[in-house]
Amino acid sequence: MTTITVDGLSKSYGSTAVLAGLSFTVESGTVFGLLGKNGAGKTTTINVLTGTVSADEGTVSVLGLDPGDHPQAVRERIGVLPEKESPPSFLTPREYFSFVGGVREMDTDVVEERVGEWTERLDFAEKLDTLCTDLSRGQQQKVMLTQAFLHEPELVFIDEPLANLDPVIQERVKAAIREFQARGTTVVLSTHHVEVAQELCTQVGILVDGAFAVECDPRALDGETLRDVFLRAVGATPTS
Numbered sequence: 001m002t003t004i005t006v007d008g009l010s011k012s013y014g015s016t017a018v019l020a021g022l023s024f025t026v027e028s029g030t031v032f033g034l035l036g037k038n039g040a041g042k043t044t045t046i047n048v049l050t051g052t053v054s055a056d057e058g059t060v061s062v063l064g065l066d067p068g069d070h071p072q073a074v075r076e077r078i079g080v081l082p083e084k085e086s087p088p089s090f091l092t093p094r095e096y097f098s099f100v101g102g103v104r105e106m107d108t109d110v111v112e113e114r115v116g117e118w119t120e121r122l123d124f125a126e127k128l129d130t131l132c133t134d135l136s137r138g139q140q141q142k143v144m145l146t147q148a149f150l151h152e153p154e155l156v157f158i159d160e161p162l163a164n165l166d167p168v169i170q171e172r173v174k175a176a177i178r179e180f181q182a183r184g185t186t187v188v189l190s191t192h193h194v195e196v197a198q199e200l201c202t203q204v205g206i207l208v209d210g211a212f213a214v215e216c217d218p219r220a221l222d223g224e225t226l227r228d229v230f231l232r233a234v235g236a237t238p239t240s
């Protein structure tokens with residue numbers, strides 16, 4: 001089943017063309033990696049797919065819906081961890097998850113059970129009643145990851161999943177992403193960590209000049225690393 005279809009997507013901010021005829025599809029159960037240099041348009045692509053930024057041209061379908069026409073319906077069915085986002089400073093993680101569970105119309109015992117699973121997985125149970133403003137950057141990232149997966153959506157968008165996390169927790173997040181993928185969840189992640197993308201993703205697209213210069217399955221590279229493919233795609237010379 002196809003979860004995302006993008007056809008001829010273009011987006012400019014004023015005179016700055018960011019996306020120019022971007023086309024791709026994402027099948028269900030894929031971990032799709034969006035790669036590209038700073039400013040290549042990864043966040044813009046995610047924003048269009050999640051209905052927070054409108055497309056100038058092209059057609060976009062997410063879970064069978066056009067996020068430009070039905071942003072709320074799309075957002076109800078997806079999980080998102082946006083770039084540079086922090087949990088509300090004035091709430092504790094427990095209060096925030098309760099709020100998110102309410103918006104997601106989840107039963108309180110289901111929220112509690114999932115929060116229990118995630119706090120154990122990411123090792124932050126002792127911080128559940130600390131104001132988010134007093135959490136470290138990594139602890140805030142743990143809270144944001146938890147909220148993105150809390151309602152176990154069929155599609156999750158994550159901008160830099162491993163940002164600020166220590167190596168132990170990074171491994172646990174990777175394991176969680178693989179576990180959700182095995183259950184059929186589709187994950188779209190944007191990252192600068194090409195080694196992580198090579199490890200986790202079943203499909204990647206490298207954005208150059210507003211479209212994918214390369215689209216590949218990083219598990220099927222012929223004796224090359226994804227880093228080499230990336231450097232070549234963006235016009236830099238791979239190191240040996």
Ligand SMILES: Nc1ncnc2c1ncn2[C@@H]1O[C@H](COP(=O)(O)OP(=O)(O)OP(=O)(O)O)[C@@H](O)[C@H]1O
Pocket residue numbers: 013016018036037038039040041042043044045
């Ligand atoms: N709201 C906006 N108004 C004007 N320009 C914007 C806006 N949002 C993004 N841009 C510009 O669009 C381009 C693409 O930005 P975007 O955040 O999508 O890139 P990115 O690939 O996610 O970058 P990075 O890897 O640095 O996070 C950049 O040149 C950015 O300055």
